[in-house]
Amino acid sequence: MAHLRFEPTAAPQCFSTAEGLRVRLLQLPAGSQAAALVRVHAGAHDAPAAYPGLAHFLEHLLFLGSAGYPVEDSLMAFVQGCGGQLNASTRERHTDFFFQLSAETFSDGLQRLFDMLARPLLDPAAQLREREVLQAEFLARAQDSETLCDAAHGMALDTAHPFAAFHAGNRASLPVESAAFQQALRAYHQQFYHAGALELLVAAPLEPAALLRLLKAPHCRIEARAQPSRSLPPLHAVARSARLQLANGRPRLEAAFCLDGMPLGSAAALDALASSLQAEAPGSLFALLRDRAWIDRLRLRVPYWHADQGVVVIEFGLTAEGLAARAGIIDALHRWLCFLGQDAVLTHHWGEYRRVRERSLQVMPPLARLRHWVEPEALLAHEQPDTVYQALREVVVRLQSAPAVLTADPRPAPAIEAAGFALRMAAEELPPIAPPSWHWALPAGNPWLCARPLPSPAQNEPALRCVSPQNANGQSALYLHWRFDGESPGGLWHVLDRALRPAIQAAQQAGVELRFEDFGNGWCLSLFGYAAALPVIADDLLKLLSEPPASAYVDGGRQFAEAARLHGEELLIRQLIGRLPRLLGSADAAMSVPLDRSALSAAWARAHWQALAVGLAPELNDALHAVLGNTPGRALREPAEVPQPWYAGRRFWWCLGEPAAETAVLLFCPLPTRDARQEATWRALARAMESGFFRRLRSELQLGYAVFCGFRQFGEHAGIVFAVQSPSATAAQIFAHIEEFLARLSESLDSDTAQVPGDSALDDPRQRAERIWQACLAGQAIDHPAQVAAAMRELRPEALRAALATLRNAQGGWYCLANAAAPDARWQAR
Template sequence: MDNDIAERPELSHLPGGLRIRLLPRRRSSQAAALVRVHAGAHDAPAAYPGLAHFLEHLLFLGSDRYPPEQGLMPFIQGCGGQLNASTRERHTDFFFQLPAELLEQGLLRLLDMLAHPLLDPAAQLREREVLQAEYLARAQDSETLCDAALGTLLDVEHPFGGFHAGNRDSLPVEADEFQLALRGYHRRFYHAGQIELLLAGPQSVTELQRLSELAARNLPSGASLERAPAPLRASASWLDVQIPNGAPGLHLCFVLDELPEDNAVALDYLATWISSEMPGSLLANLRAESFCNGLKWREPYRYANQAVVVLTLPLTERGRAQPQEIISRVLGWLTFFARAGIQRQIREEYRYIRLRSLQGFTPLEQLRYWAEPAAWSAASDSDSLQQAFDALMRRVSSCEPIVLLTGSDERPALASKGFPVRARREAPRRIEPCSFDWRLPEPNAWLKSPAPQVPGSAAVESSLRWRAGDFNGQGALYLRWQFAEKRPCAALWHALWSTLQPCLWAAKQAGVTLRFEDFGHAWCLSLLGFAEAFPRIVEDIGRLLNNPPSQAFAEGIRLAGEAGWSSGDEMLIRQLIRQLPRQLGQRAPDHEEKELRLDRSVLLHWQTAQRDGLAMGFTGDLADSLAEAMKAMPGLSGDTNDTIRPFAGHRWHDAGLRATDTAVLLFCSLPDANPETEAGWRLLARLMEGDFFRRLRGELQLGYAVFCGFRQIAGQGGILFAVQSPKASAAEILAHVGAFLADFTHPLSDLPAERMAQAVQASTDLLFDNEPEIAMERTWQNHLAGQPEDHPQRVAAALRKLQLSDLQGQLQALREAEGGRLVLANAPPPSEWTQTVRENRPRCSPPR
């Protein structure tokens, strides 16, 4: 395996203090930039909690050279790229990815907003309301409330226990003193001496160097500032914490100070093995006793030689009754893992894990990895890391964890900063490590094992389509099972999903992303990533799906019964998005199953379903090995209905997720499969995206999760509108969407020719983006839709011919929802929706 991908880009210093790392990626069509400002939430003035986070938001609202409508966000949205920002304890990151030829234009906008923001007072008032909405949503979040509860137990002088998100009360933007503090913070930290720039793309090193020097000239110079952290101390405690609508959980919190210099890699090494789901792992031991359903490692704080580590275990009914036994086992495993020589035994496997992950990274993912100063590289594997690991394990073994037990039962209010914490203090209990006969997890066979040997050429299934193409060592396999009459009960899908959970983790280590999706009357299994790993993974998964373990059936019934419950640690709108493929694929409204019965007899329906698929990125012996491995998969290969039946009609689905926020997804399907129609809707979505965001998020301040765009989901193309709001009802959100579409007639009529041309180019670029994951997913969606192979070329040709009058006609078709519309929300349909559907006057326009 090539080690070049694991070489850290060299750090250079430019005049003025700017630090740079350059990463040429010659085979990519995308470029990325990341700016790390070495100042974050813990550097903000104590009088104004959340000021650093607030400034991060404000910087996107216009700068000296680029007004809000021409700034970085609308520019990236207009060219189909991606961007985001993140405020952490001691740094703030701004990053984007876009078509490579636009890197300089994106970089100039990023630099100008960092160095010369407008900080308009009216915009500050509006953006404060966005932070308030974000604050209200996070006040329901499991991880946020656990961190706030943990903060009450730390020494008051350490900033971890402070409030850093910001809200309406902590950000008095009307006060002159606040404005002085805001601008003072910006002057102190937003200069070249505090900034590191990382660039990646197909450009030459010389060109990337030119762009970095351009960046240096556009930033004020300054000296780097050093800040020593306050001591990090906490005494062992137990808290019983209330999480709204939260499932029972156990959180073990390790507060670590005076860590070794190479602590980042040592922590990552420990995280890799304590999170293992292989046989012989800690989680396998806990699952075997039905104590918990998973184990998650989090680092809510890490800076210099300090860290706070949280192990989160979602508890079963049995685990809820025996938390002390679980803690004893976790401590016992840590004692075992601290033994001398353990790290050396699995060092090579860790190296393979890191190499595989790096190989499949996009340009932006690579930059985010290398932005961490102590990330593992091929040159890191040395005796110093062994010493750091040994020192870390001594520190962890001597640290008695803080224990948080979470659930939805009522608890009393606890004095805290910012987020409202309800918790009950309990006396700490002394727990001894369990003296179990621990062993290392079994090696992940998918990391290094060769593909199965195939005697001669394997017979290729007639229903498996193969697509040629060079994807730089990456591959994709999509398999679909279609059910002719009645599809299997939802509990069976959940049982199979539960069976695949350890496989998701092991495949990810091997550089392959695994998905299993419910498309209503079809199920889809997809694998994307390191092509050489596919044959063994496919063969092993096929055998597992044909014969799932007995406990999976009981787990499937449990999960099906909980399908309407909101997860306390995932955004509501993301939970709805995960349900969207199933609802689009339903041939009739989803009905609750009266009786959940599940045993091995139901597998017959799954094993006799018609199976087809698509494979990309495989040639020669590798293709033969994959074809042979496919024989282990359930289902019957043969003639199938290649095209998923398009969603039709006008349906509202109440997802039943209990939450204080309201989230709404509105999916408007294409009215037909013509390339001209798709071209018009793609262009409309591109033109609307920025305006929709500004109207509903900036002007109306509905919430901080707002977007729209053209999407292909379960083989169906359309425009998706998504809003999560802490204050608007589902009916009000839909009315705002309708009003936006009605008003968009005017900006469309006055559309400048230059903007039209830019949107056409951006929409065309997306059709031919050759980043492996994007290109392969696009090919699969077109296959599901029954489109010919040259469909992207046909849509691109139609895009170039589009006239303004065509767009106006497409906008009317969108407003009238001629292709059908699906509303997915955590609320029942309002009376006006029922009346509209009854009168057969569906529309995406506001009610008259």
């Protein structure tokens, strides 16, 4: 494979097995990680109407053991033990299963995937337990703003269509004790889980012949049958204005369009439309509405699409001023779509979009490549772009019709009859407003998609460390970290975060992921992706961070106020994870500073910075040395000494928010020390417990839908995280279950046959760069990750037992966040 020239924008090779399984292969260069995705061409809308959620339920059950692999050695346990990625998703007319692993372990993963799809156990006791998991997921989704809005849009349909039905599944809709249900479950599996209804996509350093040999393995065997044909009912909606009561979340305005009889290429065209609609550049729809202080977010989403029909939702996040100006927002959307439909304008946007897609394919990791190419019209867009462009013209025209308009906010509304999710909504006309005069203009193209002369450094910047390329395939990383003398500068991070918001999408279009994180005592700017763009983007961002626009101070102040409380926009446990880095970085509350230019200047004056570049060619490193001369703050000529963690050896409990319908607990157990051997042992311990923790607390104890554990690093703080969100258990009960799991694990690790998992993370360019950067933040050497990987290869089971004892004794400290009070006196309340 070393001779293979990798073409990142090339379409996959297509062929079929003797059983009729359609296969698409993206050949990657040697040293790459490998990924597989199986699409089953059946989903929620194909399940029996008598059993809503059956398709989703089966997706869950397939992970619970198969004829060839018990649950302890199933795909999930295997991939988690190898440090890979996996997941599954049930959509309206398809179900996807996917994973990414090292190339060396790929064949073992693929065999487990096919065995679970073709020969699941479907154990009745496991079904009873897993039904409770779906019930917990149903309760969580019943509080989710997007889920409820989509259910409300279904009420606008004027004909019976599966989009308006309930498909999530819950305890009531899944009578697993019933013989009729069991028959329907197995009939659904028999009807759709076979070679004729499956499609396999692989991205790996493999030749087609080698992949075909692998698919002949006994565990990959799958029966061949014909795919059943299906008909689609018409999809139409009534143009009306309604309001939905939301208990959680910020106010939003949604314009929903039901499209039917659409031309070939329309699904791909919607991706192009979303790119134009969501642009935040000056002169864009978003920028004009934001400048009027009407909205603070805008996106296009497609909650349903199949064949030639679908539902398109354009969602606006409303400010207080925007709630009164909703009619003006809908008017602006209509007029912008009319402007976009002009030939010269649409051609400009189409050309920009094609450059964006070309760039994104340059840097996609293996699994992301598969998720791109699995979409039915991805190959069409690649081979027949004119067809997609003509479909885009039709989509823009069809969206100029009157939409079904939905306002979602906390104002009371009456309960209505709805399938599955409880809705409170009523008809409500938008308050009239005199429409402003809109002045549209072609936006400038994304400057980061074009080459730009690179500056040359007068001298090297000692605060920048550079690590040479290594099988990165044109991907590189740049990290900048500022540490502050004294306390964290309060809400100023939110000011800069708002200033960077337009740049996040522009960077993504240029093939670069941009993150700006608050670590409490410091801030971190991270860029990862298309190598040639990094110096150019960094140059522009550093100027923006030094002099953010005036609007960022206003928007940042609003965001700072909102961040002080938990809200219903996302899962509680995710919000706690977002809070953890800031709390770990500051023993005391962030200092209160005014959000203005002088305060920001003062903050930069007491900031010291360091930087790391991973994978850049020498000429790009030279350009970075020149660019970083504009970095605000003072350069660290030598790596800073990382202070001893303030929480070491102590137990802290931080109660955030009020008790709610669900309880979330996040326990972080930091490493006592960061020498390579101890970190290797803790990483291996986290791998060894990840699958068992998930199985015990989620499947067996049925605590809730959001359950996981793993090794994580937040700034310079590394350790093992345990996270649980439950609709039934209290914080004290959740914590007791975590402690019980650790005690049981201690017994299982006493076996001399306990396996010590390996570590292939350094094979992935992104993970390798992150590991090196984490070492730098913790004051360690550049080669620390390689030392950890070497130490993991030499570990024995007794080392895991010692690490577990250290963790249980809280030698590195325990730090817990929850939306409830501490369960006992062992904890210091914060």
